[in-house]
Amino acid sequence: MTNAIVRPVREALLRAAGSRDLRRRTPAGVRYDATAPGTDTIYYLSPDESSPSGGIRVIYRHVDLLNAAGLKAAVLHEKPGFRVGWFANDTRVLAARDVTLGRSDLLVVPEFYGPGLAALPPAVRKVIFNQNAYQTFSRVPFGATGPGAPYAAVAGLQALLTVSEDNAALLRHAFPALPTHIARVVVDERVFHPGSAPAGRRIGYMPRRRAEEQEQLLHILRARGVLDGWELTPIDGLGEAQTAEALRGCAVFLSFSEREGFGLPPAEAMASGAYVVGFTGLAGRDFFDPAFCTPVAEADLLAFAVAVEQILGRDPATLAAAGQAASKEILSRYHEEGLRADLLAFYATLR
Template sequence: MINRLAGQAKGLVQSRLTAAEINRRQVPAFRTTDARAGTPTVYYLAPDNPQPSGGVRVIYRHVDLLNDLGIPAYVMHKDPGFRCTWFANRTPVVAAANATLGPADVLVVPEWYGPGLAAIPAGPRLVVFNQRAYDTFDHIPYADTRPGAPYADLPGMTALLAVSHDNVELLSHAFPDIPVRLTRNVVDPDVFAAGGWPRRRHIAYVGHRRADERDQLLHILRSRRVLDGWEVTRIAGRTEEQTAEIMRDCAIFLSFSDREGFGMPPAEAMSCGAYVVGYPGLAGREFFDPAHCAPVPDGDLLAFARAVEQACASWAGEPETLASRAGAASAAIRDRYTVTGLREDLTAFYRPLLATG
């Protein structure tokens, strides 16, 4: 009896949490018009999240670059006056209630809004910016939806954008009738500038992924006395500049990436010259070169612990080798994930699209 009541209570709590999460993911209301007057404009919807979020940072960068290219673009938030302040920006921002979108305009919606996409009114052309393809079907019930959900039946559905080759392939396989295009991520070389070596005994990680595995790993490392003399820093709630400063200071960065759209933290740590150990998170395989870092098979806690122990031993016994590998990773990231590359991707996608408005 007690177990049954406990199970019912747990189910009720979970149901309420799910309902609250779905409510958060509803697309805010905006006006539409049939008029085609004026220059086509691109609106990137973004959640009103005051906390650091790599995905929202990418949205702001897209809008900045589009305006630099002469393409009018805005970040569209729900609440009037909201803008992200955890990084410096002068990005054009508009409240949803103050925006009017016509058939020549483009509405770009993150995959995070999946449960609310069906409520988007007909009018603008729709692009889904899917930065986490492995979360595409979160809160999308299989039994209550049609084939191709959540994208196939949306009015104005035009294309999907993704930020890694891994995610492009997954989305292309899942939605063979919808074009999928790559828009490369950018690791800002001015913010995530390479730091020098030698570095002190400092290990850092970003704390919002795989919390249980992370704690188990730290227990194992401490039990084996691997962490003796090392400072361990959890990066959370920091600005871009503060995060980069920690990454430039640490010798070793632990990656807990999990089914990522790209995996920005380890890429940023590499750019800063830290030696990265850990999970590539599937999409990160495109930059986790084993010649420059220590990728670990997904979920292999023992391999992770051994790789960290080896990295700490290398720091003590052959630091020049560790420094050389970290430096090569930094150069590779800074050469590959550039503003120039993203500008080329945005131009290739938006110029033809807007020309047919």
């Protein structure tokens, strides 16, 4: 009798949660006037999300770099007056309802809005900025859509833009008719860099990622005495500068990346001089070089535990040297000048 009552309630709650998620994935209302020439502006749609989000940070950075390079660009939020506040910025931000796009304008739409793309004006020129190809089909049911969903039926779609070689390969395979370009992620060396003093015997990790596997790994390490003399440092809910400071204090960082667009946490940890061990999240294969870190096969908990045990037993100077090498490599590849070049080359193809 209890199950007969509980099951319908649970199913109703799941349906309600799904409906809320779909509403969140419907983009803000965007107006388009086919008779207006436009202002040659690149508008980036963005969710009104106030908590730290690497994807929104990337959107703001794109707009800043485009404006600095002489192109016109702006972030479009749904709520008037909304601006992300967890990192310092003076990015050009507008409310979607205050803007009318014209023929020369371009609308850049995050992959998050995949299920709601039909709500956008058909005639407006569009780019999908897909920062996580593994989320492309989220809330896009196979049985209720046609071949090439969610992009095949999107009028005005010019190209796909993504953030890693890994994701570009997947998108090109799934949507061979759509041009796919890469705009690299930036790891800001002004924020993420090694400290002036040696890191302590601290192990950093992001507690919200693969939480169940984290618990299992930490149980194994503690049971074997591996954590003796080490301090666990969960890093969560911090601003950009605070996160960087925490990472600089960690000699080792555990990566629990999973099906990522790029995988900023381990890259930022490397840039900060930590020795990184763990899952690549697939996209992290772009930069997880065994010369200065230890990638672990996806979901291989035993291999993860063995690797951590071996690493924590190494000479601290050896770990620090590898962390310095990782920092040098990450900061030499993922920088603003490179992103600026990527963006200018990409948007030149759409003019």
